[in-house]
Amino acid sequence: MAEHVETFRAEKIDAAVLPTLSDDDLRELGLPLGDRKKLRAAIEALGGWPPAASTALSESLAGARPRAVAEQRHLTVMFCDIVDSTPLAATLDLETLQSLIDTYQQQVADCVARYDGFVAKFMGDGVLAYFGYPQAHEDDAERAVRAALDIVAAMPTLRHVDGLELACRIGIASGVVVVGDSITVGAAGEKSVLGETPNLAARLQETAPRNGVIVAASTRTLVANLFDLKTIDPLTLKGVGSGIMAWQVIAARDDASRFRATRDPSSAEFIGRDAELALVLDRWSVAAAGEGQLFLLSGEPGLGKSRLCETMLAQIATETHAEIRLQCSPYHVNSPLYPVLRHLERAAGLVHDDTPAIRRGDFARLFASDEEAERAILLLGPALGLLDAVPADAAPSGSKTEVLVLLQRLLIAPAAEHPLCILVEDAHWIDPTTQELLSLLIERLGNQRVLLLITHRPEFTPPWRSPIHHTRLAMNRLSTRACTSLIGDLARGKRLPEEVVRQIVAKSDGVPLFVEELTKSVLESGLLTEEHDSWGLDEPLPLLAIPSSLHDSFMARLDRMASVKEVAQVR
Ligand SMILES: Nc1ncnc2c1ncn2[C@@H]1O[C@H](COP(=O)(O)OP(=O)(O)O)[C@@H](O)[C@H]1O
Ligand SMILES: [Mg+2]
Incomplete structure (x- = not known):
């Protein structure tokens, strides 16, 4: 070889x-x-x-x-610096100031490590971090933004006894970066030493408000709707240019579905999954008639698991039924009951800034009786912020079994009124406690009007066995015919040159996500000219490159x- x-x-x-x-x-x-x-x-x-x-x-x-030598990688770069440390320097003695800055840098490094990022360089009081190196993940841009929000959230703890408070600014950009041990950095933000993407991150950082996070367009595209972003006025940045678009990150969105949060609304019609759709719909109708069903749907990322589930739910939208979504998170694989707690917050309409008393009132409405609600508040109060104060040495107010039984009853309760679909998305990220809860739920599924639909990647082995009806479906790649028709749809119904279609089909290998991304990047590349009913190709098509959102x-x-x-x- x-x-x-x-x-x-x-x-x-x-x-x-x-x-x-x-x-x-x-x-x-x-x-x-x-x-x-x-x-x-x-x-x-x-x-x-x-x-x-x-x-x-x-x-x-x-x-x-070898890794030790400089290497080109597509990364998301974060630059974090302290806001105006001069007044601090005037008030504090050098030693105290240094220890404050050390603590700050340690805290930044901890937040970066939490999301598997890499601190590339401390530059003065600033920290340059990479997400995507040495270890790449599918969601490095999202990791960078989450780390930045954690850093900002931790800043108030860096308060000096005199009441002086450290604040930071953060800039984030994505793009190709030369990494390796050859980075030698002079003055912070120098383009020649830093390279374009880190330089952009450093420049954006300078424009951020106190404890603010600014992202470049390249990063915004990758995080799509996972965060609430505020558009800021186009910037003029030294060494970068003018009219630079940038966004301020306000908060992470807690959407019930990662699929819906990241999905581009301009995506194509649902194509080529008729048999799969028919199978899920069939199991739904069996479940709705009172024979509970477990349905395990597996497939590689981008094959269309979420799309199939959304299409199925859209099809049954006209039937009276209830829906519960449990979205597992790659950042909370060890956080007990994470997807369930987020579901309860949404179901009860809990508002982040409300007082515990108001949150308790909202939460209690999920229960039929006051007695039940009171017990639930005791059991779940600490996890859901329902209690005014929890003494540090308070004994746990219930056993895990009691919590699980309560949650299992709560999840299944809507089935008494209507057929219920519980969709558990991305179970490869499930935490052990939620996994146990689902086992308990599955045992009770027998004569309930419930379809428990679980999606996961192939590397995850579902631990659940069902004594009742149980279907497994491993999704396949799309057929060439379906890919071709998907491409046609994405090209807004206009005919694409055969060579372009052939390359996209070959490169995407039946993964609809790749078909989508490659087609979009060809259409946006400027290589094609849009005509009345077709796209023209003026020059020979270069080998298709991988778009940045897939690069990761x-x-x-x-x-x-x-x-x-x-x-x-x-x-
Ligand atoms: N059958 C299909 N027809 C059209 N587009 C599809 C189809 N399946 C998936 N897609 C698109 O491909 C992308 C990836 O699908 P998704 O459901 O998110 O994959 P998964 O959940 O398996 O990771 C989405 O943008 C989706 O809209
Ligand atoms: Mg999905």
């Missing part, structure tokens, strides 16, 4: 492009059938990605470019492969 490394290098096929190569591409590069098959097998054995990437090859390429997940995949390699070497 090693003999192909030179070919890949000559064709400028790096780790980012590698997983996108189709079988045709590999044939064009002169790989014989045997080697193409081996590549497929290697990838599929690793949990599968477009069956074109090669562990062996990516390892060789990674070996040719490709890199995540490659990093996972790299760690498999390390394990293999130890053996």
